Structures are given as structure tokens and as C-alpha cells.
Amino acid sequence: MPTSPQHGPSWKALADHQDDARSRSLTDLFAADPARGSDLTVAAASLYIDYSKHLITRETLSLLLALARERGVEARRDAMFAGARINTTEDRPVLHAALRLPADHELVVDGRNVTTDVHEVLGRMADITDRVRSGEWTGATGRPIRTVINIGIGGSDLGPAMATRALRHHCDGPQVRFVSNVDPADLTSVLADLDPASTLVVVVSKTFTTLETMTNAAAARAWITGALGADAVPRHFVAVSANTERAAEFGIPADNVFGFWDWVGGRYSVGSAVGLSLMFAIGSERFGEFLAGMRSIDEHFLAAPAHANAPILLGLLGVWYSSFYGADSRAVLPYSHDLARLPAYLQQLSMESNGKSVHTDGRPVAVGTGEIIWGEPGTNGQHAFHQLLHQGTRLTPVDFIGFAQPTDDLPSLGGQGTMHDVLLANMLAQSKVMAFGRSAADVARDGTPADLIGHKTMPGDQPSTTIVAPRLTPSTLGQIIALYEHQVFVQGVIWDINSFDQWGVELGKSSALEFGDALAGAASGTTGDSSSDGLVAALRRARTAA
């Protein structure tokens, strides 16, 4: 049974070391160690990752790596990949990495070779994808499918939605749209301009019980059957679920149900059948490239020594800031408009995984765990929230993500270079000024009036990682996703928390059911607290107001 991390010798050594290191600025660190900009980098598949602009010395790194050893990160990683039941509160293996294993790689769990099952489903997905994309699969009136609607929420939405948007340039199948929110505005606006006769609905739910998804799916079914009759359902609905019986109860024939397994967490499921809508959009071949990209990072994570292992290094840096500096959040800033939904995707991946306050054995955690992930694509954030990153009082580590080659390009304003170069130049400039700032002496040298010097001084020391890839492709997107998955895993191991359950979301779900009754007037008496009583009453009154 692992002890709490703060009781081990490495934690104490890091805390003592931090007391010494805290006064050293990134400007000082780069002056004292000019090679750090090239040395503190790591290559993983086609990703080049610069972590030199972090508040660490080489000694910090070796202490962090000692912490990883002490916490058994590599042994735990091997246990995960081997199918050990490391999701202890749900007694399940954690095998999203098995979703991208080659077909000839045997991985036996509970007496079954899971890669056989994975590739059987992948084959069925490829088959329906080919039929839909070629027009062989038709709707009830014989029309080919022009639009696919993915109905799902959380892990059954964010992954395929983020990836479909990211791979816009590779989308050459039916148009794919996403509906997640139980707010009827979501479904209504998505359906508004669609023809039911050429629309295919993919209902995605691991459990097939999620209220939002079931509600939207029922409304979509009414929309289809209202136009085309009840018999149209098998031509217009397919399901993705680990609960195939429930999917059948909804009226979706078994041939149209694509399964996955309880060893795939929702937020880790984009490489499973949950990615079916993405496959419709980009085709099965490119989906295969996406899985291969993920696999290349799995292999790196498994094989690279810890000091050159990107997920281990990035995981340790996340712990360094969360637990030692008390940083609450990390900004993820993709300098790629196509990655606009990546921060939202990573919010679920990281915050639902590591937003925990007890150790694996149920004892309370005594150190800062979890990170609040947020962000917007560059350069939009620069004109909105970067001010706080540049001159605010909070330490907020940043991940910059950029691509050498553009997906789209246009000439720049001055005609020299291109807009993509302007984008990349901004990314590099932001990481530089966040790290090194601008001293008061420098500001004064410009003749700045004394009373403005403080206002114009840039403190610097806002740490960042920069992740660079040649181009945004199915493979590099898969690599980025797997990199973050494993970073989250490493942090969970160091903190000794279960990154693979999410009990915290359950209470809100059951409470919402009670409020549904109260709003409808079906419940009598109090909701249990005076604030909720007042809100229910105000909402009921306002419904009848003009």
C-alpha cells in the first residue's frame, strides 16, 4: 500500500530544495545554464517538447525523477498496460491503451485476448463507415446519409467533437454534428436545417443510462419517426455503448450497436467505438492513423527512460506546481484554431481524473492535487486573459501547442511571410515574455516616467511547456491526446489517487431528479434548504410572468 507522497524522503527533499530555488528567476536560470534551452527538451514520436521554461534546475529534475521512482510510476504504468485492476474502487482494469494495439498483439485479460475484441469492433466500424460514406447505406426513403448527429455527453461527446473539429481538413465524409446538452436549444439548433431522410443519429453512451443523452436520443427518435415512421429507426440510428442490452431496449438492432468495455473510461474512450462519428467524418484509414499516433506515444511512455520520458516529465512538472507551488490551474493554449475544443477535452480528462481528495485507500489527501485546466486558442487569449498571465499575482503554468506547417494559410498583412508565421511568432513571443518578462531597469531605460515603471514592468517567471509538431494530422492529434492521458496517469500515481473513477458526479445527478419533480410541482414541501426553495419558487413564479 503506497504511503502518502509527502511522507517519503523525495517529497521532503523537494520541499527543502524549493525553499532554496524559489528566489531564482528564469532569467537567472537561463544565464547560469545556457544549454538548458536545448537540453531540457524531449522528443516523443513526432512531438518536440521544450520544458526548459519551468521553474526548475537540473537538481530539481533529478529530485522529481527520484520522486517518480519512489512512487513506483514505472511499475504502476506496467501494471496498467498489463491489464491489472488498477481502478480499485470499481474493480476494473484500465486499458484504453489496448484500443490502439496492433491486431497481432496479444493481451489476455480475464481469459480473453482483448485485442481480438477491439479489432472485431474496429472492423465493424470500418464496414459501416465505408457503407455510409459510399452511399450504400441509405435512409428509410433510399436517400444517402448526408449528416451524422453524435448524441452523447462528457466522454461520449468531447473526444469525437474535439477531434472532428481538429481534423477538419481530413473530413471528407458526411457532415458530423454534435449534441450533448439537455438544454433543448442544443438539439433544436442542430436539427433546424436537416432533412431526417438523410440523417443518421449515433447515440453514444457507455452506460446507456445518462439522462441527458437518453433524453436527446428520444427527442431525435421522435423527430425521425415523426417524419419517416417508426420503421425508419434501424436505418437512422446506431448506438455506441458498453451496455449493449440497454441499447437494444432503446430499439436499436444489435447489428447497429458498437460495443466497448468497462475497462475504457469515458474520458479515455475516443479511440474506442466512441470515435465512430469521427470515423464517419475522416474515414477508417485516417482513424487508423489516429490510433497509431496514440500508440506511438504509448510505446514512448513504455520504453523511454524516465529522464527522457515525456509523460513522466510533464506529470512531474504538474505535481511540482500543484503540490509545491500551490498553483491551482494550468492554461492550455493551442496556437491552432482547429484545436479550439482541446482545452474543454482536457478539462474532463484531467479534472475528472485527478479531482480527488482521498488516496486509493480512502484516506484524505494532504497535498494539493488536481489542476484546473482552461484555455482558448492563441491568439484570441492574448487579447483577453493573457494580461493576468503577464502581470497577475498567480502562478499559472501554461502549455503552448503549435504546428510547424499550417492547415490553412494566407499572406500576412505586410505581404512578408504568412498568417501562419504570424500565429507561430505570437506563440514564441508569449512563451518568451511570460518567462523572462521585462525588468524595471529596462522599462526605465526607455524614458518611462517613474510613476509608470511599476505598471509597465513585467515580472516574468510564468512557466511554460511548448509542444511542437510538424502538422496537425490524425497521427499528431492522437499523439497529443495520449501524451496528456499519460501525464494525468503519472500525476495520479504520484498522488496515490484513483484517476479512473468519478463518484463525485453522481450526487448532482440524483439531486437533479428531485429538482425536476419540484419544478414540475410534483413534489410537495421543501427541497431541504431555503436557498433551493426560494429558487424553485422564483422560477415557478417567473414562468407565468409576462
Ligand SMILES: O=P(O)(O)OC[C@H]1O[C@H](O)[C@H](O)[C@@H](O)[C@@H]1O
Ligand atoms: O457515456 P455515458 O455513460 O453516457 O457517460 C457520459 C459521461 O457522464 C458521466 O456522468 C461521467 O461523469 C463522465 O465520465 C461520462 O463520460
